[in-house]
Amino acid sequence: MSNASQAGTFSLGKRTVNRMGYGAMQLAGPQVFGPPRDRTAALAVLRAARDAGVNHIDTADFYGPHVTNQLIREALHPYGDELVLVTKVGARREADASWHPAATPAELTQAVHDNLRNLGVEVLDVVNFRAWGTLHAPDEASIEEAFGTLADLQRQGLIRQLGLSNVSALQISQAQRIAPVVCVQNHYNLSHRDDESLIAELARQGIAYVPFFPLGGFSPLQSEALSGVAVRLQTSPLRVALAWLLQRSPNILLIPGTSSVAHLQENLSASELVIPPALLAELDALV
Numbered sequence: 001m002s003n004a005s006q007a008g009t010f011s012l013g014k015r016t017v018n019r020m021g022y023g024a025m026q027l028a029g030p031q032v033f034g035p036p037r038d039r040t041a042a043l044a045v046l047r048a049a050r051d052a053g054v055n056h057i058d059t060a061d062f063y064g065p066h067v068t069n070q071l072i073r074e075a076l077h078p079y080g081d082e083l084v085l086v087t088k089v090g091a092r093r094e095a096d097a098s099w100h101p102a103a104t105p106a107e108l109t110q111a112v113h114d115n116l117r118n119l120g121v122e123v124l125d126v127v128n129f130r131a132w133g134t135l136h137a138p139d140e141a142s143i144e145e146a147f148g149t150l151a152d153l154q155r156q157g158l159i160r161q162l163g164l165s166n167v168s169a170l171q172i173s174q175a176q177r178i179a180p181v182v183c184v185q186n187h188y189n190l191s192h193r194d195d196e197s198l199i200a201e202l203a204r205q206g207i208a209y210v211p212f213f214p215l216g217g218f219s220p221l222q223s224e225a226l227s228g229v230a231v232r233l234q235t236s237p238l239r240v241a242l243a244w245l246l247q248r249s250p251n252i253l254l255i256p257g258t259s260s261v262a263h264l265q266e267n268l269s270a271s272e273l274v275i276p277p278a279l280l281a282e283l284d285a286l287v
Contacts, residue, residue, distance in 0.1 A: 001048065001051070001052045001264075001265050001268065002052065002265065002268040002269040002271055002272055003052055003053040003268070003271070004018040004019075004020040004021070004049075004052055004053040004054045004055070004268055004271060005018050005053045005271075006020075006271035006272050007019040007020035007246055007254070007270075007271035008246075008250070010208055010250060010251055010252075010253060011182075011206060011208065012056065012084055012086075012126065012161070012182055012183055012208050012253070013126070013160075013161040013180070013182030013183070014160075014161065014182075015084050015125070015161075017055050017056035017084050017253065018053055018054065018055055018056065019246060019252070019253050019254060019271075020054065020246070020254050020267075020268060020270070020271045021054055021055075021056030021057060021058065021210075021253055021254060021255045022046075022049040022054045022056070022057050022058070022255060022256070022257065022264070022267075023057075023058045023059075023212075023255035023256060023257035024046070024057055024058060024059045024063065024068045024071070024072060024257065025058075025059075025060070025063050025068065025257050026257040026258055026259045027042045027045065027046070027063070027067070027068050027071050027257075027259055028063045028064040028067045028068050029064075029067070031097045032063050032064070032097075033064065033065075033093065033097035034064065034067065034097075035064075035067055036067070036071070036259065037259070038259075039071075041259060041260070041261070042071050042075075042259055043071060043074060043075040044261055045258065045259055045260065045261055045264055046071065046072060046075035046076055047075050047076070048261045048264055048265075049264060050075075050076055050080070050083070052264075052265075052268055054268075055080075055082045055083050055084060056083075056084050056086065056253060056255070057072065057083065057084070057085050057086070057255075058086050058087075058088075058185075058210070058255040058257075059072060059085060059086070059087050059088075059119075060087055060088040060089070060091070060115075060130070061087065061089075061111060061114045061115045061118055062088075062089075062091045062092055062093050062099075062102075062111075064093075065092070065093045066114065066118050069087070069115060069118035069119050070118050072085070072119060073118065073119055073120045077119075077120045079121075084125045084126065085119060085121075085124070085125050085126070086125065086126040086127075086128060086163065086183070086210075087115045087119070087124060087126070087127055087128070088127070088128045088129075088130040088165055088185075089102075089108050089111035089112060089115070089127060089128075089129060089130065089150070090102060090103050090108070090111075090129050090130035090131060090132065090146065090165075091130055091132070092107065092111075099135075101132040103129075103131075103132065103145075103146045105145070105146075105149040108129075108146060108149045108150060108153075109149065109153065112124065112127065112150070112153050112158055112159065113158075115127070116158065123157060123158060123159065123160055124158065124159045124160065125160050125161065126159075126160065126161045126162070126163055126182060126183065127150055127153075127159045127161075127162055127163070128162075128163040128164055128165045128183065128185055129143060129146055129147050129150055129162070129163075129164055129165065129175070130165040130166055130185075131143050131146075131164070131165065131166045131167050131171060132166070133166045133167075136166070136187055136213070137166070137187065137194075138166050138167050138168040138171065138186070139168070140168055140170055140171070141171075142171075142174060143164075143167065143171050143174055143175060144174050144175075144178065147162070147164075147174070147175045147178050147179070148178050150162055150179075151178050151179040154179060161180070161182045162175075162179050162180065162181060162182065163181055163182050163183035163184065163185065163208075164181055164183075164184050164185070165184070165185040165186070165212075166185070166186060166187070167184060167186065169198055169201070172184060172198075181207060182207065182208065183207065183208040183209070183210055183253070184198070184202055184207060184208070184209055184210070185209075185210040185211075185212055186198070186209070186210075186211065186212065187211070187212055187213050188209070188211035188212075188213075188214075188245075189211060189213055189214045189215060189216065189241065189245070190218070190222065190226065190241050190244055190245075190283060190286060191218045191219065191222045191286065191287075192213070192216075193287055195209070199248070199249050199251065199252065200249070202251055203249050203250065203251040206251070207251065208251055208252075208253050209249065209251050209252050209253070210252070210253045210254075210255055211245060211252065211254070212255070214241065214242060214245055214254060214255075214256055215238060215241050215242070215256070222286045223237070225282065225283070225286055226240060226241060226283070226286070229275070229279050229282060229283060232279065233273070233275070233279065235273060236266065238266060238267070238270070239266060239269060239270040239273050240270075240273070240275065240283070242254060242256060242267060242270035242273075243270045243271075243273040243274070243275055244275060244280070244283050246270070246271070247274070247275060247280060254270075
């Protein structure tokens, strides 16, 4: 299996991680709710990722809820010193699998303790505040109270480092006045590039940018062009889309998710793919 270290490294605050990581969301059941279809397969994916050099795993206790974190604990605990688990708070699930904001001080405090319990740790490596926004896009609502709550929990020794998800540049500035931000996780991919200037600014500050939906939302024209590049490189569109992100900016960390060891291998193998300048220019023009 390809090794995640081939993608190079970047700092996640005080830690250094391989730029190719793993997102655990898909390990839960349908709609990210309930138990996995195949528990043995889910555990195997986590162990295969670890064995392939993945040392940055993205999770959340509202995946399942609780299911994904419990799988991570079962598969990987006790955790190696090199592994960084990044979790998120700011949402909750109802019995019908619906998603709802959960950003009051009490809800955030409970979420941190749920993550600690289900991951089996005394301190969380990184906690991202997931702003609700318009679900998959940020708005400009203040996040000061919510992020301040997490900063208080950090001062209590329950969290090592803090990050943000689904946020605007203004909200990042709000948070940075309260505590250091080590990563930002937003919607970004080949077809959705609203954060171009933000990525550059975060790179200037040495802050990691972690795109979610790295493979989604392509128009038919974009999909055709991506497939054309993939054919010329004799590879898959998925590998090209991930490799493009790795070449886009050195502060981009990837967390593609899967519940399949075979698909994990394909994702990790994108670390080995270098897109030549001419083909890279074609992809860059797809906006």
